[in-house]
Amino acid sequence: MPELSVKAIKGRPVAVLGGGVLGRRIACTWAAAGYTVHIRDxxxxxxxxxxxxxxxNVASYAKxxxxxxxGKATAFEDLDAAVKDAWTVIEAVPEKLQLKIDTFAGLAKLTKKDCLLASNSSSYKSGEMLEKVDEDTKRRIFNVHYMMPPDNRVVELMTDGFTDEAVILFYVExxxxxxxxxxxxxxxxxxxVFNRIWAAIKRECLTVLSEGVSTPEELDRVWVEMFSGGKAGPCGMMDAVGLDTVAFIEQHYVKERGLPTKDTVDxxxxxxxxxxxxxxxxxxxxLYPAGYTTKSSGEGSSHHDNLxxxxxxxxxxxxxxxxxxxxAGKIVAQSASGKEPKTLVSxxxxPDGLDISVKDNRIYWTNMGIPSENDGSIQSCRLDGSDVKEVVKKGDVHTPKQLIVDQQNNKLYFCDREGLRVIRCNLDGSEQETLVQRGDWKIKEDTQDSLRWCVGISVDNQRGYLYWTQKGASKAGKGRIYRAKLEIPSGQTATTRSDIETVLTGLPEPIDLELDEEAGKLFWTDRGDPPMxxxxxSIDLRDLTHVEDASDNPRYNVLAHNMHEAIGIKLDKRNQHIYATDMGGFVYRFDMDGQNxxxxxxxxERAFSGITLAHV
Structure with missing residues (x-):
């Protein structure tokens, strides 16, 4: 193969195949060192x-x-474009051997003869992936397995049995x-090297649990005190990686060594x-409850936590x-572990409500404007804060409040407080339609009637309902939550529709809504006076019926008290957490039952309104 040199790779990209949890960290590692990185997924x-x-994260990696x-990372759908002129390609595709064999066969044809081809697999030896490549290509293929950068910087390299020794030495540098x-x-x-030792540790830990000798909590506590310097134990780390992945890796040892499966894979x-x-x-x-591996500020965490x-x-x-x-409003992005706040838009x-569509690479938010004027608007930007666009222009909405993205149908739903309405439109603002109209905003008496103000919004596609709050005057105890079908009944209008139900009334001051469709629960913040x-x-959707006054209200659960003018709410369903904001300048995290x-x-000194989240 051609001679390797720093001069020969200068200006050429690093290509990473796979943008998952580990792939994006590998990409960030190279970008932090000044390389152009192509991510293909x-x-x-x-x-x-x-x-x-x-x-x-690239700035913190670089620091x-x-x-x-x-360096800069760019994403590609097309493999050919992603690997063009790359000096190295790092394969981080799913752990399916045939997929990896086919991937390297394709790379042998698409890459230059001096491009180094690495597999990030810890389950398969790269020597098992050579079925469809020629002898020259075998000399530039090898394993290069990253643990979990940036916190764990160990990278294990291994020959495919044919790898040119110079390739490994060059890559190490x-x-x-x-x-x-x-x-x-x-x-x-x-x-x-390490993973063989780690596999034996995992295997014995699982046997201890399978036999009922100990619990994950006790086992990890012993490990932490004895070996890991106060960080994670093996059970917590297995949960973070994924128990399906743990079982998959163990199956390779089982197959190669004839190991028993009863207390591990089975x-x-x-x-x-x-x-x-x-x-x-x-x-x-x-092994642990949902959310255990998600740590917040002040909690000890390891490199496997917060993945x-x-x-x-x-x-x-x-x-x-x-x-x-x-x-002076801002959109701030921040990890849920409490680190690295970054202002995206100023x-x-x-601004009051926001939501995100990772699929469309956009953040959407409402600007209330000057409440006494009819100058509210809705804007969007890319996830990095660039390309700010007006989605709903000033004057087409009065005082927009909570906003949500209907990911299933690519729609925006939002409430218009002084506009006295609930609105739906496409993500680009087109096909704007009023679904609920609670008065005429042009009539002063209607606009000033806070009982008509629509604030919080949520959509239940599974059951076909729209929910919204009408908060009433500040802390007046007249707030309500309503629902109606997602589509206006035939022959009716947003003003005359007959399917609107009052599901809760006499609330202190309900604000934003959030829905867990799978669990069948509705959540909301209330900024009214204590104790309610x-x-x-939260309330179980099965308990909802039409009510006339507060004495008819079904029982609901007060999950957490002592907020400071509670506003925004968002559910992290993956980790079973609630995130909430308040006007007192706090962002909180709770378990789904309000504990912890x-x-x-x-x-x-600050005041927060809407909140959303994304797993990126």
Whole structure:
């Protein structure tokens, strides 16, 4: 193969095939060291998520290696375009051997003869992937398995049995320049170096659990005290990686060495995998309950924690501005672990509600405008805050409040407070239609009647309902939650529709709504007076009926008290958490039952409104 040199690779991209949890971290590692990175993934949502991850984290990666020359990541759907002129391609596709064999066969034809082809697989030896490549290509193929950058920088390299020795030596030096800690296996081995030891540890831990000798909590506590310096234990790490992945990897050792499966693969399959309890990624927990591997600020975490933690996006109303407070609003993005807040968009006019579509690479939000004027608007931007566009122009909506993206049908739903209505439109603002009209905003008496103000919004596509709040006067105890069918009955209008039901009334001051369709529960914030106000609340949708007054209200649950003018709410269904904001400058995280209250953001001089999240 051609001689390897730094000069020969200068200006050429690093290509990463797969934009998942590990693929995007590999990409960020190389971008932080100044390389141009191409991420190839067939999923549009994965491509957008991967690029957003790199944009949000590349600076912090670079800081740890004192790099000031940041590279840029670009996403591709087409494999040919992604690997064109690459000096190395790192395969991080799903762990299916035939897929990897076919991938390397394609790369042999698409890449230059000096392009180094690496597999990130820890389950398969690269020597098992050579079925369709020629002898020359075999010399440039090898394993290069990353643990979990940036916190764990170990990278294991291993020959495919034919790899040119110079290839491994050259790659080791490039990895060191990226701040990685490369370890080279001296010969082919299923599981490399560390992973063989780690596999034995996992195997014995699972046997201990299968036999009922201990619990995940006790086992991890012993491990943490004895070995890991106060960080994660093996059970927590297995949940973070995914129990299906743990079982898949173990099957390779079983096949190669004839190991028993009763207390490992079979134990996981029967008790967890068959039930969909795959660990942190499943929303159903695993060895631990859902959300265990998601840590917030102040909690000890390891490199396997927060892998499935969301990025939070919340609105700062700009109350800490020294001038022009009415136009000082911001969109802030921040990891749910409480680190790395970043302002994406500034100079907003009282922003109130927002949601995100990773698939479309857009954030959408409402600007209330000046409440006494008819100058509200809805805008959108890319996930990085660029390309700000007007979706609903000023004057086409009066005072827009909570907004949600109907991911299933590519629609925006939002409430218009002084406009006294609930509205739906396409993501580009077209086909705007009023679904509910509670008065005439042109009539002063109607506009000033706070009992008509529509504020919070949620959509239940599964059952075919639209929910919204009408909050009433501040802390007056006259707030209500309504519902109606998603489509106006034939022959009726938004004003005359007869299917509107009052499902809760006499509430202190209900604000934003959130729905868990699968669990059949409705959640909302209330900024009214205690004890029922300044709370997070929920109700089972099966309990809802039409009510006339508060004495008819079905029983609902007050999950959390002592908020400071509670506003925004968003459910993290993967980790079974509730996130909420308030006007007191706090962002909170709760369990779904309201327990384990954590403050993610504590900024008393600020005021927050809407919040949303995405797993990127």
């Amino acid at each position: 067939p999923s549009l949502e994965q491509r957008n998520s991967a690029i957003h991850y790199v944009e949000q 740890t290696i004192s790099s000031s020359n940041l 490039r990895l060191k320049e990226c701040g990685m800690s490369p370890i080279v296996a001296r010969k082919e081995s299923t599981g490399f 134990f996981l399959q029967t008790n967890f995998i068959d039930k969909g309890a795959l660990g942190g990624k499943s929303g159903k927990g695993g 499935h933690s969301p990025t939070l996006y919340y609105l700062d109303l700009g109350m800490n501005a020294t001038e022009d407070i009415m136009h 100079n907003l006019t009282l 106000g300044n709370t997070i609340n 209250k954590k403050r993610i953001v504590d900024a008393e």
